[in-house]
Amino acid sequence: MNERNQLLQEYNTMKFAAHDILLFLDTHPFNAEALKAFAHYCRTAKVLKNEYEMKYGALTVDSAAVGNSWQWIDGPWPWQYKGGK
Amino acid sequence: MWSYEKQLQYPVRIKKPDAKAAGIIIAQLGGPDGELGAAMRYLNQRFVMPYHSVIAALTDIGSEELNHMEMIGAIIYQLTRDLSIDEIKKSGFDKYFVNHTNGVYPVDASGFPFSAAEFAVKGDPVADLNEDLAAEQKARVTYDNILRLVDDPDVKDVIRFLREREIVHYQRFGESLQIVQDNLDKKNFYAFNPAFDR
Numbered sequence: 442m443n444e445r446n447q448l449l450q451e452y453n454t455m456k457f458a459a460h461d462i463l464l465f466l467d468t469h470p471f472n473a474e475a476l477k478a479f480a481h482y483c484r485t486a487k488v489l490k491n492e493y494e495m496k497y498g499a500l501t502v503d504s505a506a507v508g509n510s511w512q513w514i515d516g517p518w519p520w521q522y523k524g525g526k
Numbered sequence: 527m528w529s530y531e532k533q534l535q536y537p538v539r540i541k542k543p544d545a546k547a548a549g550i551i552i553a554q555l556g557g558p559d560g561e562l563g564a565a566m567r568y569l570n571q572r573f574v575m576p577y578h579s580v581i582a583a584l585t586d587i588g589s590e591e592l593n594h595m596e597m598i599g600a601i602i603y604q605l606t607r608d609l610s611i612d613e614i615k616k617s618g619f620d621k622y623f624v625n626h627t628n629g630v631y632p633v634d635a636s637g638f639p640f641s642a643a644e645f646a647v648k649g650d651p652v653a654d655l656n657e658d659l660a661a662e663q664k665a666r667v668t669y670d671n672i673l674r675l676v677d678d679p680d681v682k683d684v685i686r687f688l689r690e691r692e693i694v695h696y697q698r699f700g701e702s703l704q705i706v707q708d709n710l711d712k713k714n715f716y717a718f719n720p721a722f723d724r
Binding site for chain 2: 446449450453457460461463464465467468469470499500501502518519520522524
């Protein structure tokens with residue numbers, strides 16, 4: 442896996458952990474351990490998202506107007522895996 | 527409101543095209559227990575749901591199903607690009623190809639187009655959550671069946687992830703049903719419909 446995909450995967454893993462705990466919190470809103478873990482994974486994900494976007498371009502539209510070009514239209518889009526070639 | 531993030535919830539990296547597998551896996555896009563139906567079911571059930579916790583679960587699980595719809599689309603796309611006409615004819619994908627080329631269109635494995643009749647909104651929290659519990663189990667079984675029919679480890683890895691999510695959602699919907707019942711008449715859960723009778 443190249444460095445770009447590696448970093449994306451690290452971010453994705455943290456974001457997914459936060460999402461899975463989010464579902465748990467919806468039905469266990471007072472669980473202190475889950476609240477702490479959710480905050481932790483969100484913080485970690487945010488740092489990794491910033492790092493990825495600085496190096497490789499926007500993941501969300503609010504980070505896309507950097508410098509003098511509109512990064513949002515830059516590929517690859519998430520389904521455009523080229524590894525088979 | 528939703529905002530888009532330019533990545534899949536779990537990466538889809540398929541190296542080998544396989545039209546036959548695509549024709550099977552498309553069941554989870556446009557079939558009765560597919561991800562499109564799941565997203566629409568939960569997101570539409572939310573409006574009359576009287577309990578905040580359950581509205582949150584329907585919102586967050588319904589939104590996750592949109593991610594899964596995108597992942598199934600990515601699988602179909604990667605399995606059907608770079609196919610020769612010969613492979614399309616031999617695999618049986620020709621029946622889909624004639625109408626949609628290799629565009630991604632929601633049909634079930636027999637080619638029947640997605641129908642809104644396949645997801646239910648009853649407007650009663652007990653009935654709707656039981657629908658959702660069954661829907662997650664039916665999707666889990668469909669993924670189990672796909673795992674029996676498909677060999678490529680790149681595909682199986684993603685299908686296993688999606689299958690696992692059905693089990694997690696089933697658990698959360700079970701807790702949601704418990705929350706609903708805790709708010710109802712303990713002697714008769716069906717004494718009134720909390721989404722309608724005030």
